[in-house]
Amino acid sequence: MAGLVECSGTAIRFKARGGGWTEALAATDLRLAPGSFTALIGPSGCGKSTLLNAIAGFVPLAGGGVAVDGAQVTGPSPEVGVVFQQYALFPWFTARGNVEFALRRLGLPRAERQARAEASLAEVGLHGRGGAWPGQLSGGMKQRVALARTLAAQPKVLLMDEPFGALDAQTRATMHELLLGVWERRRTTVLFVTHDVDEALTLADRIHVMASGPGRIIETIELGDRAARQGLDYLANRNRIIGLLRHARPHGDET
Ligand SMILES: Nc1ncnc2c1ncn2[C@@H]1O[C@H](COP(=O)(O)OP(=O)(O)O)[C@@H](O)[C@H]1O
Numbered sequence: 476m477a478g479l480v481e482c483s484g485t486a487i488r489f490k491a492r493g494g495g496w497t498e499a500l501a502a503t504d505l506r507l508a509p510g511s512f513t514a515l516i517g518p519s520g521c522g523k524s525t526l527l528n529a530i531a532g533f534v535p536l537a538g539g540g541v542a543v544d545g546a547q548v549t550g551p552s553p554e555v556g557v558v559f560q561q562y563a564l565f566p567w568f569t570a571r572g573n574v575e576f577a578l579r580r581l582g583l584p585r586a587e588r589q590a591r592a593e594a595s596l597a598e599v600g601l602h603g604r605g606g607a608w609p610g611q612l613s614g615g616m617k618q619r620v621a622l623a624r625t626l627a628a629q630p631k632v633l634l635m636d637e638p639f640g641a642l643d644a645q646t647r648a649t650m651h652e653l654l655l656g657v658w659e660r661r662r663t664t665v666l667f668v669t670h671d672v673d674e675a676l677t678l679a680d681r682i683h684v685m686a687s688g689p690g691r692i693i694e695t696i697e698l699g700d701r702a703a704r705q706g707l708d709y710l711a712n713r714n715r716i717i718g719l720l721r722h723a724r725p726h727g728d729e730t
């Protein structure tokens with residue numbers, strides 16, 4: 476099965492404003508099994524986006540490597556899809572136009588692009604809504620289009636960086652169901668960044684907790700078989716993660 480992600484000793488640093496370096500990500504080992512659903516949780520600035528961007532091939536590494544199905548990542552690839560909190564839809568394209576535009580770089584014939592765009596819009600519940608303009612769509616609907624755009628390229632790995640962070644609770648719950656449905660059908664490997672404990676516990680089968688200074692994974696929680704999960708396990712894991720996050724904050728930062 477495809478979609479194996481392996482980070483080995485992956486390290487990233489940025490030039491700090493006052494000179495010197497910010498160690499955004501200390502040498503990190505991370506393995507995402509094909510078809511797994513992993514959450515990354517941690518306080519703001521701990522390196523969650525940095526780690527995700529490393530896997531996406533968006534940032535140069537200071538050390539180590541990232542491989543997808545055994546091939547080193549050297550830059551962005553359609554095999555690794557990314558969804559951000561900001562939908563980044565083109566306002567001058569319809570929903571369908573946004574999805575089709577994203578497929579152009581795959582070099583697919585026009586008919587194939589159209590068919591794939593329709594299928595992925597239908598998959599996110601936007602059947603018949605392809606003609607809508609981004610300005611006419613709610614935040615949840617725009618994020619559906621953004622997800623459809625990413626899915627249309629049929630990625631083996633789906634990276635999501637706080638994708639539902641700007642949505643209200645009800646819309647977010649709907650998006651969780653939608654995403655789990657997509658994942659169960661496609662079995663795409665998912666890495667989901669969030670700072671919401673309940674979101675991580677609802678979606679993932681494994682949670683990595685990160686801390687800052689330098690950015691690193693401090694603990695991994697296996698949630699086990701989805702069907703066998705008990706309410707008491709949920710609460711125990713929730714308390715454990717909240718306790719870890721309390722210590723993961725930089726000193727003196729109480730926000
Ligand atoms: N492009 C960049 N240039 C300089 N510093 C950056 C850049 N991106 C992130 N950082 C720094 O790296 C650290 C980790 O950032 P980030 O991965 O965005 O954290 P998170 O997503 O967990 O909030 C922070 O200290 C942040 O200021």
Ligand SMILES: [Mg+2]
Binds near residue numbers: 524636
């Ligand atoms: Mg971030």
